[in-house]
Amino acid sequence: MKATNRTLRAGTMLAAAFTLAIGFAGTASADTTLTVWDWKNGDPVTADYYAAVKKDFEAAHPGVTVKYVMQPHDQYYTLLGTAISSGQGPDVVLLHGGSQAKERVSALTKLDDKVADIKGTVAGWDEFTGADGGLYAVPISIQGFAVYYNKDLFAKAGLDPEKTPKSWADLSATAEALKKAGVAPFALGNKEGFGADFFLSAVAANGWTKAQQDAWTKGDLKWSSPEVKAIVQAWVDTKGAGWYADGANSTAKFMDEYESFERGENAQTIGLISDVAHWKEFDEFLGADKVGVYVMPPIAGGDGSLKLPLAGGIGYGVTKFSPNQDLAADLVKSFADTDHMKIFFETAGAIPANTKVDTSDTKSPSAKVILAWLSDGVPLAHNNMSTAEVEEWHRQSQLLFTGETTVDKAVARLDDVQAQSKKK
Template sequence: MAAAALLTGCGDDDAADGPVTLKVLTWEPGGAEYWKQVKTSFEGSHPDIKLEMQSVPFDKYPEVQGPYITSQSGPDVMANNAGLELFDRRGAYVPLGDKAAEITKDLVTYSGACEGFDTSKTCYGVPFSYQGNVLYYNKAVLTAAGLNPEQPPATWDEFGAACEAVKKAGKTCLALGLSGTFPAYWDFPEIARNYLTEDDIRALLAGKLSWKDPKLVSVLGKLAEITTKGWANKNAPSITMLPDGADIFQRGDAAFAGTIISDAVNWEAFGKALGDDKLGVTRWPAIDPAAPLAGKFSGIEGAVYGVTQWSEKKQAGLEFISWLAGKENGELWVKYGKGQPLNRTVDKALLPSSPAFLKIQELVAQPTLHAGVMLSGPEADALARGWQQVTLGQLTVDKWADQMQQALERSPTKKQGK
């Protein structure tokens, strides 16, 4: 019935006098200035709707969102990352039904908002940005270590050799923070591409690939190498990637940082801190260059905004998320968020000319499924916690795999085969 009210425009908000106040829960991907522009622009073209934004730091977001979902009250529109983070919380959102195709008609892709990453299945919201992980590097640090800044390491062996050279030069090789779930979303898929096929990644999504499978054990083993071989900062287990790990890179104290192409700390922030001429972008080094997905980009839509089941302003919520998918917001996203827009009608003249941004355009041209967003909440938590424990010598890789399998078996979403 809630879905019917949304799709027919017969929400309770239509009976209200004066402007409708729409409460939006977000972690402000793209930054505060971008969201200020969103509010101004949307309200300017929709005088009957006012936005009341509740911004929560990303690492605190689940703590704030959880009670709203449990009590079935609060925001009218909420954000979640595309993929299983969204699917785990799908009971909080109104399915878009046939409206999904109409709203997203100008988007390059929106499957990360739909169950099974299949747009013919139920979709719960609208994304407007493209997301994924790359390896940023500081050309000045590589030069000081006697390395060629125009030829970053392309293989795992080359990366290991580069890390040893950087360490000898007195710098951290890979800036890293392991507190929180960022390892799941950022680092895991870049290792997994060397061992998993797209069929394997879909099996991971369906909960049909055991964490004791040799492929996944190998992925965990390579993640462990990054810290056990001393390639990352020693305090990685006790700090977050944002802002702490990223700050190490921005200060010029590390050669590499594996972070995202849109939203929070990205190419623009690093370019401002280091200088555009000193910032490089590349793929993570290939462990097996012959692997089918080794040369691909792990791509996924960014945050997905959906209308909550309990909202009494569903029609206003639908208008807002439809606007988010449009050209106007796509151009705001490029100008103020400096991210990768999904809307294909965005004026190309507005795209940045930064060398890092242009290089990212090359990398994203060959996408594959993003293994990180195939992980359920219990798996993402176990991945982050296990990497911390392995780094501290408290856990073996095999025991880590056992913990991951237990987390898989606790996942309600994957138990239901979604």
């Protein structure tokens, strides 16, 4: 018994020493390594794209290793924050276009000189442009909001599956017809408040003038102004009119909402054009010929034309503290390279930011429609809000649905948050 105990204890000590030794041995570093942080590279659909970038870059730069680190998306900005605040971490980072990128430009390298040669071929720079007008990340995808609909359910409600709503009145009539047929007009998930973001951006897109969009971005167009308040009012009214399936506040937009659309439980959904919840995925579930797509009409205003709200989706930037500035910038450009972007488009179904990518051989009817819209888009309103405003809109949109607040109270509160974040 005593002997066993002694052996056990000796073994324990040995094992401790062993693990510590292994632990320390793991710290040895190679020669130049470029570390990339994102939340995408482990995704099976993007695997080919990332492998191609790595292979080509390492072949062109002997002695350099590209190291992808995929972070869980929910902790991504927390981790990035710790890395930035301590001035040590990845060389290249992925960012969402809009406020998430713009609020972090002081930690990123200005890329204007380095990307001059690709500036013309890549689109979506606005979302990654700092207040100083400098470019801080290279967009790799274009993101936009389109309304997808289920042609079978349109037919079931006696609607022409090829005729899409062109005005708010059309849209209301469509919703009424669908309701009569016992079909929920829209799938809606607002658990995180994303449903409200999509609604705001989609409805504002063709209702606001260019000047109003600019004022919105600067924080000068208040929530209580008629253009904005009308959308908040419509958010409540459409719920009252029974446009949405019940339980929106407890339905996650990703992917509960889209999965119910894919199961054919609702007729329409405001979806994306890249990554997920897009033509490629809906085609797969409903059949390419059963999926239709249109641009959300405005409540009022606009010039009658319907343009797709779009923006640079995600983009790679170089951190200021990276010791390999030039190499990192090269790698960032390699992500947006035409050949690589082609793989990105074909395997992940993302609309590439690189306009040179040949997308003519795509078979999806909705993809063709979307690609034709790309040349002339309008801004994505919610991308140009401060993060604090976005978060508050998430909360207020839910309370408007539960009836715990009114439109007047909600816009008053949002005005406050908007004013506060503008001050900073």
